[in-house]
Amino acid sequence: MQSPVPHLVTAQSGPLLKLESTLLAKAADIEAWFRSQWLKTSPPFYSSVDLRNAGFKLAPVDTNLFPGGFNNLNPAFEALCIHALQTSIARVCPTAKGILLVPENHTRNKFYLENVATLFSLIQKAGYRVHIGTLIPDITEPTEITLEISGRKLLLEPITRDAGYVSVGGFTPCSILLNNDLSSGIPAILEDLEQDIIPPMGLGWHARTKSSHFGFYRDVAKEFGEHIGIDPWLVDPLFRNCGQINFAKREGEECLASNVEMLLEDIKAKYDEYGITDEPFVIIKSEAGTYGMGVMTARSVDDVRNMNRKARTHMSSAKEGNEVSGAIIQEGVHTTEKLGEDQATAEPVVYMIDQFVVGGFYRLNSQRGAQENLNAPGMRFEPLAFETPCTHPDPNCGPDDRPNRFYAYGVVARLAALAAAREIEAEAKGN
């Protein structure tokens, strides 16, 4: 087996090693800080965070509150996921006996179906009755499908509603667990239910914006930086946003161009401060985009001004055909991690259930460079990449050794989960 840890090819690993060393030296403080934060704000039910490791900086670039990809975690972490689910479900509904899992509608994505089967199995093994309720209108009776990859079977059942409760067959669950990011809005059948829905539907991509999340993240990074004595920029990507942009209609282009220009200048200033000679770049993303849709890289304001029709169409596409409006312009964080024989560009993805880091994997793309979005054609996963679930550093290893590198991933991913927790709390208060 190849080494599960990518070789750091950058010459600029100094500051990251410094960051990692600081995180390790302060691990007990950091854990106590997280504990105190989780007492104030309940963690998300589950989440996954895409990280980018630039050598000089380690930062989240996307936080998913309806994570797919549980099938890509190391099977050795199964028991960990089960324990964490027991905590997570007990937090929502201490007396729960049954869970209705509502997945995405794309039953033709064989990888996604593996994720559903894995989640189903984890919840079942955690000691709950679980059924899969589908929102696909064509499925009007219980339908068993056999998964192409693993051969596992899934029973998709149509959801029925009676007053304030939904059921499948004779099963009326205590809680409904969404693994559907609601890109096309809240389904009528789930509106105003008496049952608990987790995560809250207001966090679906029909309503959530990336800039809101990264606004909360900015505050979290600042508090964390003050607490452990680091420049928050080392874990926080700068960003700006344009509310009214519409690529298809060519609206808001000036807003975008001026924000790209300002952000590139801000990044350059931080690079100068740290003596980093790389070329700054920004990533422009749809406010509500998922699956890597509507993402582009810009190295200069001209990259935006000179967008051709093809690029505009790409930027205005989104999942389930939603028309994108609003964009976040985020500091591009190089990824200096490379993995495998083809030295594919790699970024870590860290999974959490409740406050617990339960594992992760590398997203790889040998067709993409260090400055590009990897969630694109050519993408593959390295499910066994993380030997340890990123929860605990080993004081007897060096800062760049496996358990310790992974610990740094787990710290930064949990900062993003904390930002999401505050986002959820604010949403619940109607802010």
Next chain:
Amino acid sequence: MQSPVPHLVTAQSGPLLKLESTLLAKAADIEAWFRSQWLKTSPPFYSSVDLRNAGFKLAPVDTNLFPGGFNNLNPAFEALCIHALQTSIARVCPTAKGILLVPENHTRNKFYLENVATLFSLIQKAGYRVHIGTLIPDITEPTEITLEISGRKLLLEPITRDAGYVSVGGFTPCSILLNNDLSSGIPAILEDLEQDIIPPMGLGWHARTKSSHFGFYRDVAKEFGEHIGIDPWLVDPLFRNCGQINFAKREGEECLASNVEMLLEDIKAKYDEYGITDEPFVIIKSEAGTYGMGVMTARSVDDVRNMNRKARTHMSSAKEGNEVSGAIIQEGVHTTEKLGEDQATAEPVVYMIDQFVVGGFYRLNSQRGAQENLNAPGMRFEPLAFETPCTHPDPNCGPDDRPNRFYAYGVVARLAALAAAREIEAEAKGN
């Protein structure tokens, strides 16, 4: 590697397979029942339970609230132990930053020291500052010892007291975690502290009795049996107790003899009910005994009446020289599990932290038979024996397949932990 699961050599595996099948079929009910029980009664901080698997019966025979042997768990379960510790410590002291671990005094037991080092490391990796405070009077300054087996180092620090608080060096912990069963009583330095002490000191072997524990267990087994529809005897060893017995002084011998006689008759009646043709036997144990001391097997009342001086001396010995008074006479549960090339007699030992099963191992003794105490000279451990931590059944396997056999172990072990939880609660109320 040899198979991690012992071969069931008994012909009487029918009823156990039936028990296991019932536990599997009702897993969701069982888990919901445990969850409702843990909402009523907090689980012990940690515990380990010795089980005996007779083929027709699976029952706990000892529940340890100060478990050693964490070094014998599968290292793959480390992350599981860490997560469970985070839950367990948060339950006791949500704002805890530091833990003082107080181990047993026997620093010459190289195996026990490995357990201390493993516990230390687990607590540290769970994100807490941890120091080891020793009660050994001869250690008057911080003393580093190097472990003979693993080469790990441990710093033993003398405990100092200032008003209601204990410290080691400049470290004053929020909580004190006992891994010392207090066989010789509560140390004066730990009396009436303002800090939390876990587990409660009233559960030390200076005060706890086995018959009290198995009294609580009897109730738990009865409720559980009613809930899932099984005869509680299938998971509960019958017992009787003699309060005033003193082997050295030959006091209470008649009480013992009559109780042995009655218990053997009761066992015979159950054997007849199930058509079991094995010879009934009882185990006589010191009420407060640990480390397998003061344990004997009796197959008839004559075995007790004809005890010679050597046997009396054995029965009156106990850890740290405590004089035994009081004995429990427990239904002997054959162990039909055998492991290894020498087909050593084996019994499972299951470990729990908070409500979570975190693993286990087999205690083996090739010099002992199916009706004898295995915690005796010749004992060894099979640390890697459990591939899964006993938490979750796999509905796709047969009842006797590994994850499912282990699930049954985990269920019965948790019943014992629940009995201990009620014992702790009663102790806290001063009952």
